[in-house]
Amino acid sequence: MADTTAVDGAVSITGRTPWQITRARLAKDRGTMVALGAAIFFVVLAVAAPALTAIGVINPYDGNSKLVGGLGSLPIGPAGGVSAQHWMGVEPGTGRDILSRVIAGLTVSLVVAVCAVIVSVVLGTVIGLVAGTAGGRVDWWLSRLTDFVLSFPQTLMLIALSTIVIDILQAAMGSDRTPASMVFMILVMGFFGWPVFARVIRGQVLSLKEREFIEAARSLGANRRRIYFKELLPHLWAPILVYTTLVMPQNIATEAALGFLGVGIQAPTPSFGSILNDSVHYANSDPAYFIFPGITLFLVVLSFNLLGDGLRDALDPKADRQ
Numbered sequence: 001m002a003d004t005t006a007v008d009g010a011v012s013i014t015g016r017t018p019w020q021i022t023r024a025r026l027a028k029d030r031g032t033m034v035a036l037g038a039a040i041f042f043v044v045l046a047v048a049a050p051a052l053t054a055i056g057v058i059n060p061y062d063g064n065s066k067l068v069g070g071l072g073s074l075p076i077g078p079a080g081g082v083s084a085q086h087w088m089g090v091e092p093g094t095g096r097d098i099l100s101r102v103i104a105g106l107t108v109s110l111v112v113a114v115c116a117v118i119v120s121v122v123l124g125t126v127i128g129l130v131a132g133t134a135g136g137r138v139d140w141w142l143s144r145l146t147d148f149v150l151s152f153p154q155t156l157m158l159i160a161l162s163t164i165v166i167d168i169l170q171a172a173m174g175s176d177r178t179p180a181s182m183v184f185m186i187l188v189m190g191f192f193g194w195p196v197f198a199r200v201i202r203g204q205v206l207s208l209k210e211r212e213f214i215e216a217a218r219s220l221g222a223n224r225r226r227i228y229f230k231e232l233l234p235h236l237w238a239p240i241l242v243y244t245t246l247v248m249p250q251n252i253a254t255e256a257a258l259g260f261l262g263v264g265i266q267a268p269t270p271s272f273g274s275i276l277n278d279s280v281h282y283a284n285s286d287p288a289y290f291i292f293p294g295i296t297l298f299l300v301v302l303s304f305n306l307l308g309d310g311l312r313d314a315l316d317p318k319a320d321r322q
Contacts, residue, residue, distance in 0.1 A: 025313070035303045068095045
């Protein structure tokens with residue numbers, strides 16, 4: 001795509017790179033830009049949460065018995081104890097600030113989701129590159145391996161393996177259950193997530209390897225390493241970026257679901273799943289305890305979903321370029 005300008009009666013053509021074209025499309029898509037801003041806000045908030053906890057801006061662990069009372073130790077005040085000091089109210093029974101726990105839980109969810117995506121991207125990209133380039137028996141065996149991994153239900157495997165694997169990791173790491181649970185979810189979600197990337201990358205490689213620039217590189221004596229990393233990989237960043245943003249919200253939702261089922265991050269470490277699991281017991285007496293964390297989780301997942309959809313449209317070479 002190019003921009004045309006008239007200079008002294010002559011037409012000057014200025015070419016634009018694919019990245020410039022993508023940025024121009026994204027700038028015109030207000031919904032995607034809003035989603036990008038929201039996603040950046042949540043990421044920055046998650047990264048800053050440990051520092052905010054250390055300096056006392058948020059306090060997700062210490063409660064205040066003076067903020068709860070009455071039947072069931074419900075929060076004192078309207079909407080679950082919402083006030084200028086507690087924007088989302090306080091937790092029934094303990095008086096802990098819900099906003100602080102939601103922010104700390106956001107950190108846990110994003111760490112697990114991002115690390116799991118990295119594992120999936122690395123495994124899927126390598127296997128997809130090798131399968132698409134090598135062809136023949138190598139492609140057949142790697143494709144069957146992909147089908148084999150896809151045949152396992154991820155959530156069921158996470159639940160079934162949780163007790164045994166977390167205990168092993170806890171003993172090996174010499175730590176409490178929370179880090180072991182996070183490592184377990186990262187490894188299992190990452191392992192069962194790579195086949196999607198592998199299939200996408202393999203399909204792209206099958207198309208790219210027949211192009212003239214690949215044939216030229218081979219005729220000049222380029223080895224497989226150069227073809228993989230210098231010729232093919234630079235042309236695969238677009239699908240990798242798009243599927244990364246699409247898989248991220250799935251991993252966030254999976255982590256929350258596991259915490260809700262009691263096989264993810266356990267109390268007192270906050271996570272979306274554990275918070276929502278506790279809040280359902282107060283659904284009638286203190287609905288705000290469920291609504292505020294639930295809306296936050298919804299907005300986090302929605303922002304990454306919309307961002308992924310917008311990036312997919314912006315990076316589509318067949319999209320309208322006017």
